Amino acid sequence: MHKKVIHTHDAPAAIGPYSQAIAAHNLLFISGQLPVDPGTGEVVAGGAKEQALQSLANLQAILKASGTDVHAVVKTTVFLKDLADFQIVNEVYAGVFTKDYPARACVQVAKLPKDVLVEVEAIAILEN
Numbered sequence: 001m002h003k004k005v006i007h008t009h010d011a012p013a014a015i016g017p018y019s020q021a022i023a024a025h026n027l028l029f030i031s032g033q034l035p036v037d038p039g040t041g042e043v044v045a046g047g048a049k050e051q052a053l054q055s056l057a058n059l060q061a062i063l064k065a066s067g068t069d070v071h072a073v074v075k076t077t078v079f080l081k082d083l084a085d086f087q088i089v090n091e092v093y094a095g096v097f098t099k100d101y102p103a104r105a106c107v108q109v110a111k112l113p114k115d116v117l118v119e120v121e122a123i124a125i126l127e128n
């Protein structure tokens, strides 16, 4: 079995029994990224826009630590506390994923860890 744990200080440490990401063969599974600033360990100030920016920044940091970038992402899941934030989060998201968008699901959930508004997970293809 070829499985590698990915860890970077440029993204928040896991807050539970999971890895930031796992590379398995040519796939990279990135855990749901909370809008936590890796420098402070705190949820960023602001609303859904600021939280989406931070969650996606954390996702990108993990992609970078894995030797890749957003172009390799094939699937994401966006978890929102409130689907009323759909448009603003889409705007932030489209600033990161600019073309050949990954497949995606976006769902409203009752509650997220640390009571955040946004969480984003992703699967990417690794070229190796």
Ligand SMILES: C=C(N)C(=O)O
Binding pocket: 015, 016, 018, 031, 032, 033, 034, 113
């Ligand atoms: C924040 C998470 N990804 C978790 O608790 O699984």
